Amino acid sequence: MNIKVIAFDADDTLWINEPYFREVENKFADLLSDFLSPHSTARELLKVELENIPLYGYGIKGFMLSMVEAAMRISEGKISLHVIEKIINEGKAMLEKPVELLEGVEEVLTRLQHHFRLVVATKGDLLDQERKLNKSGLTPFFHHIEIMSEKKEADYQKLIKHLDIEPHEFLMIGNSLKSDILPVLNMGGSAIHIPYHITWEHEKIEATDFAHPHLKTFEHIKEVLAWLEK
Amino acid sequence: MNIKVIAFDADDTLWINEPYFREVENKFADLLSDFLSPHSTARELLKVELENIPLYGYGIKGFMLSMVEAAMRISEGKISLHVIEKIINEGKAMLEKPVELLEGVEEVLTRLQHHFRLVVATKGDLLDQERKLNKSGLTPFFHHIEIMSEKKEADYQKLIKHLDIEPHEFLMIGNSLKSDILPVLNMGGSAIHIPYHITWEHEKIEATDFAHPHLKTFEHIKEVLAWLEK
Numbered sequence: 001m002n003i004k005v006i007a008f009d010a011d012d013t014l015w016i017n018e019p020y021f022r023e024v025e026n027k028f029a030d031l032l033s034d035f036l037s038p039h040s041t042a043r044e045l046l047k048v049e050l051e052n053i054p055l056y057g058y059g060i061k062g063f064m065l066s067m068v069e070a071a072m073r074i075s076e077g078k079i080s081l082h083v084i085e086k087i088i089n090e091g092k093a094m095l096e097k098p099v100e101l102l103e104g105v106e107e108v109l110t111r112l113q114h115h116f117r118l119v120v121a122t123k124g125d126l127l128d129q130e131r132k133l134n135k136s137g138l139t140p141f142f143h144h145i146e147i148m149s150e151k152k153e154a155d156y157q158k159l160i161k162h163l164d165i166e167p168h169e170f171l172m173i174g175n176s177l178k179s180d181i182l183p184v185l186n187m188g189g190s191a192i193h194i195p196y197h198i199t200w201e202h203e204k205i206e207a208t209d210f211a212h213p214h215l216k217t218f219e220h221i222k223e224v225l226a227w228l229e230k
Numbered sequence: 231m232n233i234k235v236i237a238f239d240a241d242d243t244l245w246i247n248e249p250y251f252r253e254v255e256n257k258f259a260d261l262l263s264d265f266l267s268p269h270s271t272a273r274e275l276l277k278v279e280l281e282n283i284p285l286y287g288y289g290i291k292g293f294m295l296s297m298v299e300a301a302m303r304i305s306e307g308k309i310s311l312h313v314i315e316k317i318i319n320e321g322k323a324m325l326e327k328p329v330e331l332l333e334g335v336e337e338v339l340t341r342l343q344h345h346f347r348l349v350v351a352t353k354g355d356l357l358d359q360e361r362k363l364n365k366s367g368l369t370p371f372f373h374h375i376e377i378m379s380e381k382k383e384a385d386y387q388k389l390i391k392h393l394d395i396e397p398h399e400f401l402m403i404g405n406s407l408k409s410d411i412l413p414v415l416n417m418g419g420s421a422i423h424i425p426y427h428i429t430w431e432h433e434k435i436e437a438t439d440f441a442h443p444h445l446k447t448f449e450h451i452k453e454v455l456a457w458l459e460k
Binding site: 126 | 287314360
């Protein structure tokens with residue numbers, strides 16, 4: 001291995017993210033409970049979100065707009081304005097949440113920073129991801145921050161071109177097989193998968209026993225250290 | 231002058247943008263006309279937008295969310311859900327609009343591309359600005375695309391560091407004195423101001439007779455060619 005750049009996914013790799021969405025989804029289901037069961041509400045919301053991704057992309061603002069739309073659709077136009085107001089307020093509260101680092105992240109970045117160029121490669125709203133990075137206190141560890149509208153193979157190719165390295169010099173660490181791992185392996189890079197206990201439906205893929213010579217799977221980010229120092 | 235990089239603002243410098251917002255604002259005022267005069271509705275909407283900029287940043291999604299919030303506030307919770315639905319649909323239509331280049335842009339980029347590194351420096355939603363760039367057909371002209379959450383002096387400093395040039399080697403072309411011109415002049419760069427006939431209130435500053443040795447003001451982007459070729 002001749003890794004020069006290690007890229008970290010941000011949400012649910014460096015800090016907690018998905019549980020906040022799940023929490024708001026549960027509140028959303030409560031608000032709609034006169035119209036539909038929580039399970040069906042979650043399914044309808046996901047449907048609206050997926051329809052809107054090509055227009056809105058990823059992130060909290062699109063999530064808020066999709067909740068507003070789903071509420072109107074599920075209630076067939078009967079939801080009270082009060083619910084719309086609550087949705088907006090819940091979304092705003094998400095945008096103001098403190099950032100909670102995952103355990104071990106600071107130690108790993110501290111130990112790796114002098115041996116590799118560290119970068120962040122994340123999807124989501126530009127301003128919101130910048131906000132979380134600032135709040136996280138992790139910015140000084142990173143040589144470059146890439147906020148991407150998608151994480152497909154072509155997007156990673158653009159990134160390594162920008163970083164001026166070859167695919168085999170690039171290692172990606174993240175929690176999503178679909179966004180962080182498969183596209184990187186496909187272009188000839190290496191990847192470390194650190195599953196998080198909650199994954200958004202849209203990021204789930206069928207891959208229970210997926211294996212690849214350039215892929216490692218760890219339970220905890222600290223295991224990266226022992227492996228790289230081998 | 232020893233300019234190496236010319237950066238272009240995008241909205242209302244390369245293509246039409248503000249008139250689309252103005253059009254939707256007028257429709258919004260119509261929808262609220264039972265509650266408030268068009269003039270006061272516009273003022274209330276702007277107030278909500280400005281309050282939300284620190285959270286939402288710039289772009290259409292934040293504009294949509296602010297319209298929903300303003301509609302509820304202006305009507306004191308009495309607006310019909312139908313109006314909320316219309317707001318969402320108007321916003322979605324904005325996100326799908328074709329891109330209309332301003333006259334002369336392609337000619338200017340064609341003539342400058344071999345003499346300077348051309349970049350785009352724009353605020354707004356990541357995905358939406360990428361969409362507009364793709365639709366514009368202008369991407370091949372640009373060496374680098376920078377989508378920024380803010381355009382203040384520190385943001386430009388980061389950009390020129392990233393481009394590996396000195397401030398005096400940087401020329402910014404744009405329609406907003408506040409976002410495109412003043413911060414660039416302040417850090418020691420050059421700027422060309424090409425006012426657009428409509429400016430968002432938030433971008434307006436009091437500067438009727440503003441002058442600076444590194445600033446030129448042109449009426450039309452084509453004048454840039456004659457000036458640079460002098």
